Amino acid sequence: MEKKFQSYFIILLLCILGLSATIYKVVSLDFPLFPGGQAVSWTVESKITFDADGEEAKVTYAKPISTSHLRVISTHAVSSGYGYEEKDGQGIWTKRQAEGEQSLYFQAIVHQQEDEDATINSFFASKPKxxxxxxxxDSSQKAAASEIIDFAKQRSTDERSLVTQMVKIFRTETLPDSVAYLRKSISSDKDTVDLAKEILILAGIHVKEIRGIFLSKGREKEKIRSILGVFVDGKWAPFDVISGEFGVPSNFLPFGNTSDGVLVVEGGDNSKVEVTSISDSRSAQSLTTYHAQVDKDILVDFSIYSLPAEQQKTFKLLLLMPIGALVVVFFRNIVGLKTSGTFMPILIALTFLQTTLTVGLALFVIVVGIGLLLRSYLTHLNLLLVPRISAVLIVVTLIFAMISILGFKLGMENSLAVTFFPMIIVSWTIERMSVLWDESGAKEVFVQTFGSLFVASIAYFMMSSVLIKHLTFLFPELLLVVLAVILLLGQYTGYRLSELYRFKPMVHR
Incomplete structure (x- = not known):
């Protein structure tokens, strides 16, 4: 009774650990519970150029920052011959002596997100002083702007609505002559933002300019543009003059503040920055694991996601083996199906994942069939066990080579997949089947072979499921739950389903 209690306690503990870790990843780290889903990401490249005057050079560049719609998940600077550091949201290059044309590069990886808690706090750290x-x-502009302000005040109830109405009136084509007069000086979106900012200031509203770029699809050279931060109703709020709406536009990537704009160069002239954005579509899964690594979350930092890509690919396959083990345990202990070896079906299923089910079954039957015929001939030579198995191994290797070459010559490329079969395991299977044939007859060999292939096929369908592949790789802690289920099945001591069928005639007596 005490042992059974311990078993159930361990089973419960494994389930709690596995499910808790999974729930934490889904809720706190935004890991996708289901496969599929694409997220747009951008590589934002900034090229900074200037003419150095031969003395000490210092370049301060405002780094991109995250918003509720966009997240900066990594940054990288290239600066040959320059020292580089990041401080207060800025990238700073320094060089003791620089002369002639200089080029510096900065790259950021950005992806879409929906996080209402993310804000551009660096712009709104303190209240205006x-x-x-x-x-x-000038005087004529002030008079026209004052007319707009008075008109807006009649249509607003608080500072927030006042801002909206002023910009709405200013951008309306059919309003009074004052608007038409102000709009004569506008030739670009930048002029619109600059003039709107001055009208808001004239109305007694604190304003900050937030520079950034509007990301687009494809590969584009982006112009640095601006939205405004306005201090209304006792707090800062971002406001887009062009759309006339509060909030950061979904495709707007702001840059942090420097003492004077986005770029400040000391020790050089003719400075400019060219920004290029390149959009790409990536799986939500890869982006989630990537920025979880950036955040150094312990469940991700000390996990298979921290391994090189090649090793991760290997583990994607290995993590499916417990699913195959669960299938084998169910069919052996609950159904009562006989297989050739305890875990031979798992190895066969892993092979089927590489070859596809139909091709795998055909190749397995061909190789094992030929192997059994040759093994029966080797029996007449009266060889000892180890030399006999070694001889079978060599013969199996030659069979693999012959099938591959013949299939390639006939244009059957699927035949090359025979190399995925584990040769030693196939050789040992042939030996076991041959011994079983001698001891129990051909019927028992066919029963176990059929059982092995049937269980391997079911395991293949389970292990090839997109959902199961997704869950085992992204949530390997769920394998603790699989372990708990296997331990639970290990407690079962009742009749197997095949035994119920076997003893059915006794029930009617």
Missing amino acids: GSVRTARL
Whole structure:
């Protein structure tokens, strides 16, 4: 009773651990529970050029920052001959002596997200100090802007609605002459933002300019543009003048603040920055694991995701073996199906994953059939066990080579997949079947062979499932739950399903 209690306690503990880790990944780390789903990501490349004057050079560049719609998951700087450091959201290059044309590069990987908690806090760290500065408008512009402000005040109830109405009136084509007069000086979106900013300042509203780029699909050279941060109703709020709406636009990637714009160069002239964005579609799974690694979450940092890509590929296959083991345990212990060896079906199923089921079954039957015929001939030579198995191994290797070459010459490329069969295991299977044939007859060999192939086929369908592949790789802790189920099945001591059929005639007596 005590041992059974311990078993059930371990089973319960394994389930709790496996499911808890999985729930944590889904809820806290945003791991996708189901496969599929694509997320757009961008590689944002910035090329900084300037003419150095032969003295000490210092370049300060505002790094891109995350919003509720976009997340910066990694940054990388290339600066030959320069020292580089990151401080207060800025990338800083320094060089003791620089002369002539200089080129520096900065790259950021950005992907889409929906996170209402993410904000551009670096712009809104503190409340504005002092009074609003004087608007940079001439007397005629001030008069026209004042008319817009008075008109907007009649249509608003608070500062937030006042901002919306002022910009709406300013951008409307059919309003008074004051609007038409102000709009004469506008030739670009930048002019629109600059003039709207001065009108807001004239209305007594604190304003910050937030520079960034509007990401687009494909490969594009992006212009650095601006939205505004306005201090209304006691807090800062981002506001897009072009759309006339509060909030950060979904495709707007802001850059952090420097003392004067996005780029500041000391010790050089003619500085400029060219920004190029390259969009790409990646699986939500890869992006999730990537930024979880960036965040150094312990469940990801100390996991198979931290391994090189080649090793991860290997583990994707190995993590499916417990699923095959669960299938074997069910059919052996619950159904009562006989197989050739305890875990031979798992190895066969792994092979089927590489060859496909139909091709795998055909190749297995051909190789084992030929092997049994040759093994029966070797019996007449009265060889000892080890030399006999070694001889079978060599023969199996030659069979593999012959099938591959013949299939290739006939244009049957699927025949090359025969090399995925584990040669030593196939050789030992042939030996076991041959001995079983001698001891129990051909019927028992066919029963066990059929059982092995049937269980391997079921395991193949389970292990090739897109959902199961996704869950085992992204949530390997679920294998603890699989282990718990296997331990639970190990507690079963009742009749197997095949035995119920076997003893059915006794029930009617």
